[in-house]
Amino acid sequence: MSDYIQYAIDAISLGGLYALSAVAIALIFGVMRMVNFAQGDFITCAGYAILLFGVHSTWLIIPVALAGAVLVALLVERAAFRPVRNASMPTLLIASFAASAVIQNLIILIAGSTPRSVGILESVSASFVTIGGVRIAVLDIVTTVTTLSLLGLLTVCLYKTSLGLQLRAAAENFTVARMVGVRANRIIAAAFAITGVLAGSAAGLLLAKTGGLSPTRGLQLTVVGFVATIIGGMGNLFGAAAGAYLIAIITVALQTALPVQIRGYRDAFVYGIIVLFLVLWPDGIFGARGTVERV
Amino acid sequence: MSRTMFWEALRRRAVPASLVGIVCIAAFLGSVGSVGFMIQISTLLTFVVVVVGLYSFVGLSGVVSFGHISFMAIGAYVAGLLTIPLATKHVLLPELPGFLATASAGEPLATVIAGVAAVVLALLIVPVAMRLSGIAAAMVLLAVLVIVNVVISQSDAITGGLRAMTGIPVENHVSTPLVWAIIAIVVVFEFQESSVGLRLRASRDDEIGARALGVNVTRERSVALVLSAFFVGVGGSLYAHLLGAISPSAFYLELTFSTLAMLVVGGMTSLSGAVIGTVAIFALKEVLRHVERGLTLGPVHIPARPGLQLVGVGVVTLLILALRPSGITRGREIGLGSLRRIGSGRPRGGENVPEEGSLAASE
């Protein structure tokens, strides 16, 4: 029984990380109709920021990670995405892919491609608590609390603040939002800043869990985030988060259920199952918003 | 065929003729230059095959595919398994199941089989992906890339896993990739001009309108995917024989990005774009590769800088998308000396005219 609880905690913790990426991608898609392939690279950049500035003092980690990610996000928006803002969807898709490639290779150019070891929050990642007979890693608790808090904050922002009002309007109909006075540049920058915050947080949690850092560290999160938003329903933030948790559950379930000989194929099975989900629910499990053209 | 139709058809064939001319010139230059240069040209021609294959799906259907390199991987590994000399195979991959251990074929046949193997993969994908909308299909194709990558990496016995499959006989003369490049250009052009191709292009420019006209978008896209898989698979085989050794990491997102960049920079919606874009990006990469290795300009020594190539390709791609979204060729085909529009402009017979906001017209 306690095994199952452990798996559940693993899934929730992993799902939280995935959700941070998925929601960020869904947010940008909602506002710009573009899949931000560079989301994972924002995470990687935050990781390198931590490596450069934040390793020595625990208090520095959060501001450094957040600042690093937000800066990169705003820079990429201004340099790579604004020039192609009104282009067709395939163009936007490839532009974000190109931006991702540029970031990754700039990191290689500047910092080299050899993986680094980043040890942060070591006291946290090594400690456990026992609740009701189950041994739980403190880091998992921290991850879950952080993730849920961030998602909660985002929801509050979207539904209780003026900024959130403008974001929702822009997501529903960008042109009409402008007609009502929503400033295009500012709102998109705000959206990217939010994704920067989500990315920075993910970077901190990720490095605390496994301290390896390489230029492609965030890549997997991009792929998972992208996939999660599709099966959750494009542009639907709640769906993206749900999709992320679903992928995490499937991953953890397979990790434990698959016989050892084929456990290496775990990710192949995960993505295979995802594809099956899409066959059953082509518009995403919770339905897509804003992607179906009205004739 | 009436006389005017005949001459019109002949005139349009100027396009593939010009493109074939370009690759032939490249091949000729490769064959008379140094060995190093010849290898570069062979690689270029191999990528022409791959990108033309990529174009026949992405360019014609408008669905961005992140998964085509999985076809290349399949092609490369299948061809490798067939052409590694039996003795070497026995040593390097001792755990191969019976028929794979003894199967052997010469490079030409192996290349064809590689293409067919990729087609098999495509046929598996078709019922799942082709019914979906653009972005969902793109995601499925990305999932395929990941799945194939994982499977190849884990199947040590068959593929050598993460270590690499080595011992593939190296064949780097320009003639083989040249022949395949010509075949690819001619076949894809004919496909593009065929009724299937026309209907597909109509659906690219206006999916809803095309469906309203009775175009079975799913079926057309499926045909295109299968055709493109074949050529990308063939390209994989050619690539394997250029390198002599392949590993799964070679067939992942880096190569996906490079090939998409080649297509997009040239012009996603024209065959000429596929060829010209490949040449352009290849040239750019070569220039940057020399800089990457470190070069000495007089008294100035620029030290080796890996990563520069892809930064350059990425930046160029972004510039093109911002300044000239339809690519170097503006999405048109090249004719004998003049840029002619194919598939847009005044309606001819059953052709569809693309509206503003479509890929072809977006600037």
Place this chain on the structure above:
Amino acid sequence: MLKVEDIGVRYGSTQAVRSASFEVRAGEITALVGSNGAGKTTTLKAIVGLASLSKGTVFLDGKALRRPVPERLVRRGIVLVPEGRQIFVTMTVEENLRLAELAAPKGKAQEGRWTRDDVYERFASLARRRTTSAGALSGGEQQQLAIARALVANPRLILLDEPSFGLAPQLVDQLFVHLGELRDSGTAILLVEQNALRAIDLADRAYVMSQGTVRRHAGGDHDRVKEELINAYLGPAERQEADGV
């Protein structure tokens, strides 16, 4: 207040607007009428910056508008109410209005400033449906919301694109009464309408647009405008036939 001189707009290879010139004055309703596809919507879009001009100039308060940005024009008091209302259906009535309020020119002591409360006073049915999702409103209520939304931004000039579209006749009557009241309170209105004859009757000046070109008209010579309008719809040759019958 607003002067448009010989503007043209191009979409790809089609010339949507060939030549449009007209004027809109404060406290007046200017009607722009014409058949479908004449370029009226495009003209409005070009004025606020949602379509780019291939030639000509738009003058606001005597100064030329260079590359207008819609969200900035809202803060200068120019609001476009688009075709089909296009309110935010996922948000409530209250939220729709709050959104527009954010962009109202602040700190300007304008007479008759519209606040949300003023709007609720004026449009009783909206007041009743404050917390309803805008998608659940009837056609007429959506039209009211669209106009209310524009008002809350406190505009000097409202551009309306086919506001009577899809509305039942009584609602159209109400609408035109509202517009008259707005005009009387000093707001300038540029009205694009399919309901041409009614628009011309309401307007202080009217222009007819056909095939991308606006034909000038002096003041309120309504009969002449109507004649020009019939010409635009039917074409002179057909018109003679129609007369003959």
